[in-house]
Amino acid sequence: MPVSKAQALVPGLRVAPADPAEDAASLERLALWVLQRFSPIVAVDPPDGIVIDSTGADHLHGGEAAMLEALTGRLAMSGVTARAAIADSWGAAHALARHRAAPVFLCEPGTGESLLPPLPLAALRLPPATVAGLRTLGFVRIGDLLGQPRAPLARRFGPELCRRLDQALGQASEPIEPLRPNGLIEVRRSFAEPIAAAETIARYIGKLAVQLCAALEERELGARRLDLLCWRVDSNIQTVRVGLAQPQRDPKRLTRLLCDKIETISPGFGIEILSLTATIAEPLAARQAASRLIEEPAADLSGLIDVLANRVGVRAVYRLAPVPSDVPERSVARIAPLAEPVGAGWPDHWPRPARLLPRPEPIETMALLPDHPPVWIAWRGIRRRVRRADGPERVFGEWWKRDAELIAVRDYFRIEDDGGERFWIFRAGDGENLGTGSHRWFLHGVFG
Amino acid sequence: MPARSFNPALAALRDQIARMEGDGGPTRGALPFGVPALDRRLPQGGLALGCLHEVAGGGNGAVDGAAAACFAAGIAARLPGQVLWCVTQADLFAPGLEQAGLAPDRVIHVEAGDDVSVLACMEEGLRHGGLGAVVADVARLSMTASRRLHLAGKASGTTGIALRRWRRQADAADFGQPTAAMTRWRVSVLPSTALPVPGLSRARWLVELIRARAGESFDLELEACDGSGHLGLPAAVADRPAAAAGGRRSALA
Numbered sequence: 001m002p003v004s005k006a007q008a009l010v011p012g013l014r015v016a017p018a019d020p021a022e023d024a025a026s027l028e029r030l031a032l033w034v035l036q037r038f039s040p041i042v043a044v045d046p047p048d049g050i051v052i053d054s055t056g057a058d059h060l061h062g063g064e065a066a067m068l069e070a071l072t073g074r075l076a077m078s079g080v081t082a083r084a085a086i087a088d089s090w091g092a093a094h095a096l097a098r099h100r101a102a103p104v105f106l107c108e109p110g111t112g113e114s115l116l117p118p119l120p121l122a123a124l125r126l127p128p129a130t131v132a133g134l135r136t137l138g139f140v141r142i143g144d145l146l147g148q149p150r151a152p153l154a155r156r157f158g159p160e161l162c163r164r165l166d167q168a169l170g171q172a173s174e175p176i177e178p179l180r181p182n183g184l185i186e187v188r189r190s191f192a193e194p195i196a197a198a199e200t201i202a203r204y205i206g207k208l209a210v211q212l213c214a215a216l217e218e219r220e221l222g223a224r225r226l227d228l229l230c231w232r233v234d235s236n237i238q239t240v241r242v243g244l245a246q247p248q249r250d251p252k253r254l255t256r257l258l259c260d261k262i263e264t265i266s267p268g269f270g271i272e273i274l275s276l277t278a279t280i281a282e283p284l285a286a287r288q289a290a291s292r293l294i295e296e297p298a299a300d301l302s303g304l305i306d307v308l309a310n311r312v313g314v315r316a317v318y319r320l321a322p323v324p325s326d327v328p329e330r331s332v333a334r335i336a337p338l339a340e341p342v343g344a345g346w347p348d349h350w351p352r353p354a355r356l357l358p359r360p361e362p363i364e365t366m367a368l369l370p371d372h373p374p375v376w377i378a379w380r381g382i383r384r385r386v387r388r389a390d391g392p393e394r395v396f397g398e399w400w401k402r403d404a405e406l407i408a409v410r411d412y413f414r415i416e417d418d419g420g421e422r423f424w425i426f427r428a429g430d431g432e433n434l435g436t437g438s439h440r441w442f443l444h445g446v447f448g
Numbered sequence: 449m450p451a452r453s454f455n456p457a458l459a460a461l462r463d464q465i466a467r468m469e470g471d472g473g474p475t476r477g478a479l480p481f482g483v484p485a486l487d488r489r490l491p492q493g494g495l496a497l498g499c500l501h502e503v504a505g506g507g508n509g510a511v512d513g514a515a516a517a518c519f520a521a522g523i524a525a526r527l528p529g530q531v532l533w534c535v536t537q538a539d540l541f542a543p544g545l546e547q548a549g550l551a552p553d554r555v556i557h558v559e560a561g562d563d564v565s566v567l568a569c570m571e572e573g574l575r576h577g578g579l580g581a582v583v584a585d586v587a588r589l590s591m592t593a594s595r596r597l598h599l600a601g602k603a604s605g606t607t608g609i610a611l612r613r614w615r616r617q618a619d620a621a622d623f624g625q626p627t628a629a630m631t632r633w634r635v636s637v638l639p640s641t642a643l644p645v646p647g648l649s650r651a652r653w654l655v656e657l658i659r660a661r662a663g664e665s666f667d668l669e670l671e672a673c674d675g676s677g678h679l680g681l682p683a684a685v686a687d688r689p690a691a692a693a694g695g696r697r698s699a700l701a
């Protein structure tokens with residue numbers, strides 16, 4: 001469309017000259033961001049795409065669907081509208097992301113063949129001339145091509161068409177050449193004879209870690225995220241990614257973290273190249289340790305945190321910090337395990353249970369309204385007589401968070417049954433006005 | 449050990465047994481509970497440091513483990529340093545732990561999906577040596593696993609507390625199986641004493657030492673942990689005449 005026509009259609013249109021070089025550079029910066037946060041194998045898929053090998057990286061984000069959500073969500077927050085798809089092959093993912101995703105699409109393994117036929121031919125990454133030529137012949141969708149004999153097509157349009165078809169169907173391999181931006185600290189080692197034994201891999205990881213730490217020390221950096229890439233002889237790449245809670249360049253510690261994950265590497269017929277990169281590196285200058293004469297140095301827990309976080313996941317290792325909220329579920333926030341001490345605790349004037357149920361469980365009760373504790377409760381099929389009780393402690397809804405909580409109220413009671421077991425129960429509502437809650441009773445916690 | 453008379457022959461025998469057990473070095477002192485009636489009956493005058501201990505709840509406490517968690521938190525609170533708490537599912541309520549003496553800044557929680565990972569994380573924490581205590585909610589604890597944990601704690605001097613907690617109360621029979629733990633405790637709730645006004649007084653526990661290496665088992669009625677992690681002696685017991693307070697004297701004393 002000529003510019004003058006576009007300006008006629010949209011008044012006040014801003015016109016900027018196309019700058020393919022700047023676009024490509026910007027796409028590469030975006031790919032680097034994805035590389036640092038999501039997966040060790042990321043490549044630019046020009047002109048407008050990024051291809052990610054999510055094998056072995058999705059579980060760190062809680063599965064494929066959660067990873068796509070996180071990816072598009074974080075891109076949207078920084079102003080990039082993205083569509084994403086996961087499929088068995090690069091070709092299928094490329095096609096589904098552009099023609100099916102809204103804004104994400106998750107292709108079940110092995111179903112690519114049934115999803116591709118309705119898509120247009122442009123999804124096959126073919127040169128425009130080939131697409132135009134095929135359209136002249138009456139081919140519109142990928143499904144039209146699949147049933148055709150290959151030989152005449154190859155004769156007319158060259159080998160490119162059949163190669164793209166095979167790549168989309170996953171019948172031809174298409175390795176992803178990982179993005180290696182300038183300035184990335186990388187050490188690699190090639191082997192004349194492929195290696196496969198776990199001990200051998202561990203030995204070379206140790207050697208690479210020493211080299212990497214030397215490279216990091218030159219620049220006064222410490223690694224926050226490490227990627228170990230193992231190129232197999234069949235051009236498959238196995239990856240190991242470990243994160244660190246604090247910048248580190250201690251070869252022993254890095255080796256330990258990487259060697260913990262050797263069992264996840266499948267060496268196949270052998271590994272011919274090992275490469276270790278510090279995908280995220282942060283400044284780490286030498287500093288003086290605390291002297292034992294003056295004060296006892298605090299134990300360094302970062303090594304332990306790293307080992308635990310790489311074993312159970314970064315989000316599963318945390319400390320808890322108080323949040324100023326009277327609603328029990330909201331009064332606790334998770335913070336990083338090595339964050340600065342918060343110092344404050346929770347208000348101490350009301351006893352709190354040691355165990356809080358994941359969600360309040362409804363119980364049957366008999367109680368005098370509006371402000372008496374129940375006479376008995378039945379929880380999980382067991383009826384308990386309430387011998388002593390304390391309360392109510394009234395918790396008001398947080399109207400500044402949700403409109404529904406404008407007049408919501410919970411009345412908490414501590415009760416003790418005949419056997420001495422103590423429970424934390426509450427009634428939704430103030431006992432008089434049904435608008436404040438349903439007046440049903442719930443058990444929320446168990447005291448020790 | 450204020451009440452124990454020192455017998456060199458017995459001490460030599462204990463050393464010999466410790467060497468045969470191959471635990472590697474002597475234990476690193478003990479943490480007294482601050483309740484003389486309890487400390488007097490423990491072999492070292494308190495909870496042995498740098499060892500593995502087991503705590504479980506009695507009755508429904510075997511499932512929810514609330515009293516056991518407070519008991520463990522009280523012990524961890526009185527040890528210096530950070531505490532690693534490994535769980536399979538996060539249902540600890542940090543304000544409740546704080547009221548048992550364990551400030552939130554001191555606890556690093558690890559949420560491992562299954563028992564095997566919990567044990568692995570616990571061992572990792574015990575081996576590190578920089579922590580004050582490691583607590584883990586575990587259901588099954590085999591002899592091998594507990595031995596590993598015990599040796600890891602011995603080597604680094606970190607105290608480990610295996611908080612035994614089962615999915616169903618029927619599974620709690622597993623608590624009878626032998627483990628390498630130094631002591632095995634059961635904490636059950638008891639009805640509290642009545643106050644002159646409506647309300648709840650301090651919670652009351654029946655603390656049973658079911659098994660102790662080189663010690664005798666006993667049970668004692670105690671008041672739950674206060675804000676500094678200390679147990680209390682119920683007033684009715686504390687005010688007894690001194691002669692009666694000792695209870696059953698152990699044969700080794």
